[in-house]
Every structure is written in C-alpha cells, then in structure tokens.
Amino acid sequence: MPNIQLDPSWLKYLQPEFDKAYMHKLRAFLVGEKQLGKTILPKSSEWFNALNSTPFEQVKVVILGQDPYPTPGHAHGLSFSVLPDVKPLPKSLLNINKELLSDLNIDNSSCGYLMPWAKQGVLLLNAVLTVEANQSNSHQKHGWEVFTDAIIHQLNQHRSNLVFILWGAYAQKKGAFIDESRHLIIRSPHPSPLSAHRGFFGSRPFSQTNTYLLQHNLTPINWSLTKA
Numbered sequence: 001m002p003n004i005q006l007d008p009s010w011l012k013y014l015q016p017e018f019d020k021a022y023m024h025k026l027r028a029f030l031v032g033e034k035q036l037g038k039t040i041l042p043k044s045s046e047w048f049n050a051l052n053s054t055p056f057e058q059v060k061v062v063i064l065g066q067d068p069y070p071t072p073g074h075a076h077g078l079s080f081s082v083l084p085d086v087k088p089l090p091k092s093l094l095n096i097n098k099e100l101l102s103d104l105n106i107d108n109s110s111c112g113y114l115m116p117w118a119k120q121g122v123l124l125l126n127a128v129l130t131v132e133a134n135q136s137n138s139h140q141k142h143g144w145e146v147f148t149d150a151i152i153h154q155l156n157q158h159r160s161n162l163v164f165i166l167w168g169a170y171a172q173k174k175g176a177f178i179d180e181s182r183h184l185i186i187r188s189p190h191p192s193p194l195s196a197h198r199g200f201f202g203s204r205p206f207s208q209t210n211t212y213l214l215q216h217n218l219t220p221i222n223w224s225l226t227k228a
Contacts, residue, residue, distance in 0.1 A: 006048050009056035013154040017147055026143030030130065039133035041068050042075040049077025050125045051151070053118040059155060060121035060218060061163045061209055064171040067128035070136050078124035081114035095191040095200065100223055103204045111225035120221050125151065127174055149174070156183065161216040163209045167191055167200065184212045 006014070017023055033040060042049070065079025069090060074082045080093055089097070089112040097108045118124055127148050132138040152175060155162060162183045166172045168190030178185055188203035189195040210220035 005052070007052045007055050009058075010048075010051045010151075013056060013158065014147075014150060017150050020146075022143040022146045026147075029139075029142045033132065039072065040130050040139075041070060041072065041133050042077050042130075046075075046077035047129050050079065050118070050123055053078065053115065054121060054123045056154075056159075058121045059123045059159065059162060060213060061165065061221060062123045062125060062152070062155065063165045064152075064167070064175060065124070065126040066168075066170050067126055067137055067139065068131045070131050070134050070138075072133050075131070077129070078114055078118055079126045081118075081124055082112040084113040086112055091193045092191045092196075095193065095196045099191070099201055099203065100206050102201070103206045104223060106206075106224045108223070108225045113225065116225055117221065117223065120219075122221060123155075127170070145174075152178065159183075161212075161218065163212055165205050165209070168195065184208075 030040065063079055068075035068077070069082065074086055074090070076083050080090075080096060082090065082093065088094075093112050094109075097111070100106050100108055114122075114124055125148060128137075128139050128144040129148070130139045130144065152164075156178050160182045163186065164175055164178055164183055165186045166175045167188055171190075172187050175185065186203070186205045186208055188205065189198045189200045191200050206221075206223050213220045
C-alpha cells in the first residue's frame with residue numbers, strides 16, 4: 001500500500017485494519033499488479049478519497065457503490081461520481097440525476113462531480129476501492145470488501161441516525177448487518193439501465209433522506225450540483 005494519508009477521524013477507528021493479514025495480502029496484490037504494468041484506477045492518492053472528503057463525525061448519509069469506474073479519467077474515489085470534465089455521464093449516474101429531478105425537481109443532468117455532496121456529509125463509498133483500467137470488478141475479493149465492511153461496522157456502532165442508501169442486491173447484502181433501530185436504510189434496485197425501471201425510479205431516496213435528517217434535527221442535504 002502506498003503511503004496514504006488517511007483523515008485522523010477515520011484512522012482512529014480503522015488503524016487496526018492496516019495491520020491485519022488481509023490488508024497485507026491486498027497490499028501485495030496491488031504492488032504486484034503495478035509491477036506487471038497494469039493501470040490501477042483511481043490514482044493511489046485518491047483510493048481513500050471518500051473517507052478524506054467526509055470525516056467520520058460529519059457523515060450523515062452513506063451511498064454504497066460496488067467498484068470504481070474502469071474507464072480512465074472517470075473514477076476519483078467517490079462512488080458514482082466522475083471528474084468535472086467527464087462527458088457524457090455514465091448511465092447509472094444519468095438515472096440518479098433523473099430520479100433526483102423527479103423527486104425534488106433538482107436538475108443535475110449535466111453534472112456528475114459529486115464532491116459537493118461529500119462535503120455535506122454524504123459518504124460516497126465503494127465496496128472495492130480500486131480497479132484495473134477497462135476491467136470491471138477486477139479487484140473484487142482481494143481484501144477491499146473486508147476493509148469497507150469495517151468502515152460500515154464502525155459507522156453502525158459509533159454513530160446514530162445515519163441514512164444508508166443501498167441500491168441493488170450487492171449493496172443490500174453488504175449492508176445487511178446495519179442496525180435499523182439506530183439508522184434509516186433506503187433500499188431499491190440499482191440505478192443501472194438494467195434495473196432502474198424495476199423500482200429505482202420513483203423510490204424518492206433524496207426526499208426520504210432529507211425528511212429523516214430533519215426529523216432528527218440535522219441539516220438536510222442540498223442535492224443540487226449547479227451554482228445558483
């Protein structure tokens with residue numbers, strides 16, 4: 001693992017993970033892939049971008065993705081997000097924007113850079129934090145899932161009144177242990193074009209999230225990505 005700077009608020013809870021056997025194996029795998037000349041996405045300085053963009057105590061919402069976009073120039077460490085100059089937007093992200101327009105009449109149709117959400121407390125966490133360029137799911141089952149399970153466990157245990165948005169069977173299985181007496185879980189099909197019409201559209205996750213936050217005296221999320 002490169003010398004990654006992890007936000008102290010997360011390191012407090014996750015430091016033990018870096019000494020475990022699975023993490024040593026993951027480190028060896030990533031080093032080996034680089035030695036083979038493979039391109040790993042996103043760049044190593046962005047592997048922990050989700051955690052560094054949303055400190056532990058500031059998390060209000062967790063949107064759980066699967067793995068980074070494999071297209072070079074797209075992934076930057078936040079689930080579903082792309083860098084500001086990426087056009088056209090990935091299809092899942094277009095569907096997320098369509099649902100937001102339907103739900104709250106917010107038009108982000110030309111925006112895919114979700115950092116403004118992260119800065120308000122939306123942890124945009126992928127289950128797997130790296131991928132080989134142009135090879136979807138290529139870094140699954142090498143250890144990242146154990147690490148991101150630890151993240152969810154720590155949030156579940158040490159925070160309360162969080163909103164977990166779990167889109168699709170993969171995310172729902174990964175979040176199966178979340179305590180629903182302490183947190184809100186919003187489940188729906190994945191926004192992928194393959195499944196969005198099976199119940200993602202019309203699920204209103206954004207208004208549900210803000211209603212719950214307001215009920216618990218928390219500031220709602222401004223989901224708009226466009227400047228007024």
